[in-house]
Amino acid sequence: MASNTKYHPRQSLTFNMAPMIDVVFLLIIFFVLVSTFASAERIPLELPDPDHSQALNTKLTDRVIINVRLIDPDAPETSPVAYSIGPTRPEPLAEIAERLMLHKRAVPRLKVVVRADRRVRYGDVREVMQIVAENGIEMMNIVAHVGDAGGE
Amino acid sequence: MPPSIGSGTDSPVVHFRPRRKRAPRELTRLTLNLAPMVDVVFLLLIFFIATTTFKRAEGILPAQFPRQGSAASEVALPITPIVVRVVQTGPGPTDYSINVENFVDQPTTFIELSAFLKQVRENPGFDDETPVVIRTAPDVAWDHVVGCWNAAVRAACKHVSFGLD
Numbered sequence A: 001m002a003s004n005t006k007y008h009p010r011q012s013l014t015f016n017m018a019p020m021i022d023v024v025f026l027l028i029i030f031f032v033l034v035s036t037f038a039s040a041e042r043i044p045l046e047l048p049d050p051d052h053s054q055a056l057n058t059k060l061t062d063r064v065i066i067n068v069r070l071i072d073p074d075a076p077e078t079s080p081v082a083y084s085i086g087p088t089r090p091e092p093l094a095e096i097a098e099r100l101m102l103h104k105r106a107v108p109r110l111k112v113v114v115r116a117d118r119r120v121r122y123g124d125v126r127e128v129m130q131i132v133a134e135n136g137i138e139m140m141n142i143v144a145h146v147g148d149a150g151g152e
Numbered sequence B: 001m002p003p004s005i006g007s008g009t010d011s012p013v014v015h016f017r018p019r020r021k022r023a024p025r026e027l028t029r030l031t032l033n034l035a036p037m038v039d040v041v042f043l044l045l046i047f048f049i050a051t052t053t054f055k056r057a058e059g060i061l062p063a064q065f066p067r068q069g070s071a072a073s074e075v076a077l078p079i080t081p082i083v084v085r086v087v088q089t090g091p092g093p094t095d096y097s098i099n100v101e102n103f104v105d106q107p108t109t110f111i112e113l114s115a116f117l118k119q120v121r122e123n124p125g126f127d128d129e130t131p132v133v134i135r136t137a138p139d140v141a142w143d144h145v146v147g148c149w150n151a152a153v154r155a156a157c158k159h160v161s162f163g164l165d
Helices: A018-034 A093-107 A123-133 B035-053 B110-120 B144-154
Strands: A064-071 A083-086 A111-116 A139-145 B058-064 B081-086 B095-102 B130-136 B160-164
Touching: A018 B035, A064 A093, A064 A123, A083 A093, A083 B081, A093 A123, A111 A123, A123 B144, A123 B160, A139 B160, B058 B144, B058 B160, B081 B110, B081 B144, B095 B144, B110 B144, B130 B144, B144 B160
Parallel strands: A064 A111, A111 A139, B081 B130, B130 B160
Antiparallel strands: A064 A083, A139 B058, B081 B095
């Protein structure tokens, strides 16, 4: 007597990893492309963000970054400021001026990049400008956020 | 009748043994072990997800100081600079006022200042070479000074400098 039940061949249940690997690789390639590892010289600061910023995202060679930041960011009105060259510990301006002089001797075409917190007083940045000018450095660059159009 | 091997007394005895049949090898399937690759890929993915912080790009606004000890300018005629003053009127980011010396109409924002400077440079006695001096008090927030500088750069002013009130 023939049975009515049809014969179903046994199928092995497998996990198809190909789409998952596709997506994972896609994510990795995305992150590898968009990641620019933060330079230790650029300490986290609240930078100026002018309307229609003309700041250009250019890479300068032979440059020294001077960071000007608030010691107490919660009280910007009263907070004193700290100056540092790149990622180093805060230093008095006199020491920074001395180091700048040594840099200038080694690299005559030295450029200075001033990264100042947007909330610091102009007078505090002005002191940096003075030591830069006293060392005979003609090129000084101010750091600001790049505009939405990438420098317009 | 030919002598058979091993039948003589002086001939060497050779024992013939048939080769043993090897046991049939089990068929092994050559597969690619994906597990270590997936481990590494996930590790990389987790690393990037954990360490990536999206932040706005920063750029530079170039500035040039006058050369120290350089010879006097060959331009004989005195050039009247455009002096822009920024005054802080409060703690907020928009609490400032702008004053351009010797002009009646005044811009109120940095966007207006940019258009204003472009317009001024078209007047007789002013041109692209006319210096722009940003003169502010020491207690003005750096943000406003940079806003003013940016407006002058946007207006294509060639000589922009800082001053102190």
